[in-house]
Amino acid sequence: MVEVVEDREWLGDDKRDGGEEAEDKRLSATEYVFRNTEVPSWKEQLTVRSMVTSLVLSLVFNFIVCKLNLTTGVIPSLNVAAGLLAFSIIKFWTTALHRMGFIVQPFTRQENTVVQTCVVASSGIAFSSGTASYLLGMIPRIADQAEVGNTPNNVKDLSIGWMMGFLFVVSFVGLFSIVLFRGMMVLKFKLTYPSGTATAYLINSFHTPKGARLAKKQVSMLFKSFSFSFVFAAFQWFFAGGDDCGFASFPTFGLQAYAKRFYFDFSSTYVGVGMLCPAMINISLLFGAVISWGIMWPLIEAKKGIWYSADIPASSLHGIQGYRVFLAIAMILGDGLFHFVIMIITTTVSLMKRKSESRSAGNSTNEGEDYDENIRTEYFVKDSIPKWVGVGGYAALAVVSIIVVPLIFHPLKWYHILVAYAIAPVLAFCNAYGCGLTDWSLASNYGKVAILVFSSWVGLNNGGVLAGLASCGVMMSIVSTASDLMQDFKTGYLTLASPRAMFFSQVMGTAMGCVMTPLVFWIFYKAYPIGDPNGSYPAPYALMYRGIALLGVEGFGSLPKHCLALAVGFFVGAIVINVLTEVLKKYETKYRIYRFIPNPMCMAIPFYLGGYFAIDMCVGSLILFFWHRASKQKAKDFGPAVASGLICGESLWGIPAAILALAGVNAPLCMKFVKS
Incomplete structure (x- = not known):
């Protein structure tokens, strides 16, 4: 924008008469900066x-x-x-x-x-x-x-x-x-x-x-974070030579929390995603994980043998997995319907x-008054x-x-x-x-x-x-x-x-x-075993979408005991949360409390997966928060570039990792934690 500043200074106060506003508007227009740049034809x-x-x-x-x-x-x-x-x-x-x-x-x-x-x-x-x-x-x-x-x-x-x-x-x-x-x-x-x-x-x-x-x-920052992410992902691979091995299975908060899927899995991809997503999205994910894996699932599992058969495998939709999937579906459908x-x-x-x-305005328009709009139109x-x-x-x-x-x-x-x-x-x-x-x-x-x-x-x-x-x-x-x-x-x-x-x-x-x-x-x-809920690639939406199709063909008759009542409650709850958010947006402007209300769709995702990725994303939000506190402008300019590099680096390591897996090459080491 250097050209714009120079042109405005060149005008001087003595030049700013009756056409001042129109001239200022033209000089401050984005397209005025590019006035000497030829626009190529569509083929070029x-x-x-x-x-x-x-x-x-x-x-x-x-x-x-x-x-x-x-x-x-x-x-x-x-x-x-x-x-x-x-x-x-x-x-x-x-x-x-x-x-x-x-x-x-x-x-x-x-x-x-x-x-x-x-x-x-x-x-x-x-x-x-x-x-x-x-x-x-x-x-x-x-x-x-x-x-x-x-x-x-x-x-x-x-x-x-x-x-x-x-x-x-x-x-x-x-x-x-x-x-x-x-x-x-x-x-x-x-x-x-x-x-x-x-x-x-x-x-x-x-x-x-x-x-x-x-x-x-920005490009320099992106490639630095990309290189770190790629190298760190490659480093992690050497320690993942078996089930539940490596940094991705690190019991950050203890083995008991790890069993409830609360741990930091050192995924730079989701740290980067957390830096790009709004903070409330990340908090909503973590909040959903706490409600489900921290409170609801332990309470429902205590009813094993009463609400559902104790002989049913954990992966069956007629057991605890049914509550995890269909309560998540209920919240997603409630949020989607709203x-x-x-x-x-x-x-x-x-x-x-x-x-x-348009009727009240008739044919009167203000076209021609805006420099950018004329050029762009x-x-x-x-x-x-x-x-x-x-x-x-x-x-x-x-x-x-x-x-x-x-x-x-x-x-x-x-x-x-x-x-x-x-x-x-x-x-x-x-x-x-x-x-x-x-x-x-x-x-x-x-x-x-x-x-x-x-x-x-x-x-x-x-x-x-x-x-x-x-x-x-x-x-x-x-x-x-x-x-x-x-x-x-x-x-x-x-x-x-x-x-x-x-x-x-x-x-x-x-x-x-x-x-x-x-x-x-x-x-x-x-x-990889895609779709395995305990694997590296659980693909949570696959089972959820199939569950929605089953609801369409069968209704709710095949759900575990009390699952329907809970699902209806969460369906209504998702709608109520959204209604509350919209009402506060419309009538409450001073404190903007609606910004702190969690998103139902995001709350539902950890119901099935757990909270490990939500913790990664919250770490991304924390990094961005402290960066803003240290230098707001640098965080604004370089935050998206760093986040994109973190995502690209680890994601691209997936190519050689997948090739190694297809070739039958396993990591040489297994880093695993067990009870003393």
């Missing part, structure tokens, strides 16, 4: 180097998201890391070639945005693909834990072939369902899309002289309000996407899905898919609109509703469990990619990236994700 924004960089970063981020999915399912926003890494890689490449005497195309913020969009689209598939939730919930190993519904027509073995085919069929539909609404969402409604806006400001700042210097320092209803109400009220405001409408692309693309993909999906999942019939695709555009619009208002994507909640509806419709004897899980994938993929695309359009609007280039980048990223996600998941799937 899609360069070979941007696609190669996207491919490399997509592979890295797919490993990160896959590992997070299979451990706890808590995934922070990775937009900042994607934008920063894209900037550092291409900037290094162009600078090196320039010094060697080659003439290279200048690296622009538009190209930076294209890479970030492609990478986030690819890693988004790793989340919506269901490799740690609805797809994994189909396998016999998870069905064995659920016991009920473990029949041939309700289970399906995973394979790379049909997983890729399914993802290619369903993952692109959401892009075409929402692309026609980009002008309405961004220009007419002026939705904020907080994550997309924050990413745009980050990219804009990188490409100013001051921002480039700061970005270099936000689903609130989102519909918020969207409806906001649309009605905007319609009323000009470039945003310049490369329009024809309507026939959106309508034709959606119709063609819908027809393909109606034919192909029933061939992959036999319990689903063509009319089930037809109904799903008939209502999906409405839900995609609601999710994209609500995401623009609140920054919350409720894709997983729409997926859970689809599970209940379609599993009940098909029935247990006709493969309702498998049908419900598959329909979740269809619905979740559509609404998730729709909100992601609109976030990216907002980012592109604020960085002058062409909508056409953004759309192609999203398509390319989605295609990369459809190929990479099954391949990356397959490495973990073959190397």
Whole structure:
């Protein structure tokens, strides 16, 4: 922003007359800083180097998201890391070639945005693909834990072939369902899309002289924390040569607390995740762990032989595991239902309000008064996407899905898919609109509703469990990619990236994700016992999603004694907590007490897993808190970079670790603690 300051000083007091306000507004505009920088055409924004960089970063981020999915399912926003890494890689490449005497195309913020969009689209598939939730919930190993519904027509073995085919069929539909609404969402409604806006400001700042210097320092911090995390993860591996061995099984608070899953497992990944997540999210996770593993489960286990049979294995849903899973499901459904209803109400009220405001305003506008808005609107409408692309693309993909999906999942019939695709555009619009208002994507909640509806419709004897899980994938993929695309359009609007280039980048990223996600998941799937609640990769959502499907086909008749009453209580409790939070947000402004109310969805996750990862994440929050106390600006500038490095380093060690496991190479040592 050096140029802006110099220009304002050059004006002097004697120049600041009647047009002072308009001139000041123009000079302080973001686009004024870039007034001498040429904006490349949409084809020039899609360069070979941007696609190669996207491919490399997509592979890295797919490993990160896959590992997070299979451990706890808590995934922070990775937009900042994607934008920063894209900037550092291409900037290094162009600078090196320039010094060697080659003439290279200048690296622009538009190209930076294209890479970030492609990478986030690819890693988004790793989340919506269901490799740690609805797809994994189909396998016999998870069905064995659920016991009920473990029949041939309700289970399906995973394979790379049909997983890729399914993802290619369903993952692109959401892009075409929402692309026609980009002008309405961004220009007419002026939705904020907080994550997309924050990413745009980050990219804009990188490409100013001051921002480039700061970005270099951030990259340096990122690679330092990355190196530490990678080396420390490799060091830990040498001591993990058996069950319950190594730093990951360190009884930090004693063996009794360790038995209740309270310990610090030295995971730099989740320390980094804790630094990126809001503190209240981390506290909510720890609070849920204390309530469940510290209070409820010991009390229920004391009723063993009374509430449930003493002969039932601990992993059975008819024993203590049933309380852990279904109480967590109840809280997740309660929280999801509340936000689903609130989102519909918020969207409806906001649309009605905007319609009323447009009528009262008539044709009078203030266009032309804002320098940034004029420039951005000009470039945003310049490369329009024809309507026939959106309508034709959606119709063609819908027809393909109606034919192909029933061939992959036999319990689903063509009319089930037809109904799903008939209502999906409405839900995609609601999710994209609500995401623009609140920054919350409720894709997983729409997926859970689809599970209940379609599993009940098909029935247990006709493969309702498998049908419900598959329909979740269809619905979740559509609404998730729709909100992601609109976030990216907002980012592109604020960085002058062409909508056409953004759309192609999203398509390319989605295609990369459809190929990479099954391949990356397959490495973990073959190397480790995925889905084992006591293993390194418990994949908690797999059993939970299957449990929701069982509720759809069977009702509550198969639950252990008093489990239904407790589940109803926690379902209502989740709604009450959310209502209280919303009421305090609306009427209590002085002390903002609502900030200290725990999040029900986050409280539910440790019900199944325990508190070890919540402790890691709280350590991340503590590091960031003390860093803020020591130097607020440095913590703000470098905190996300350090956190991203911690996540990337340990996650990437998963690649050689998985290869070693596949090759049958075990760690040479076992560090284990036992009672004296």
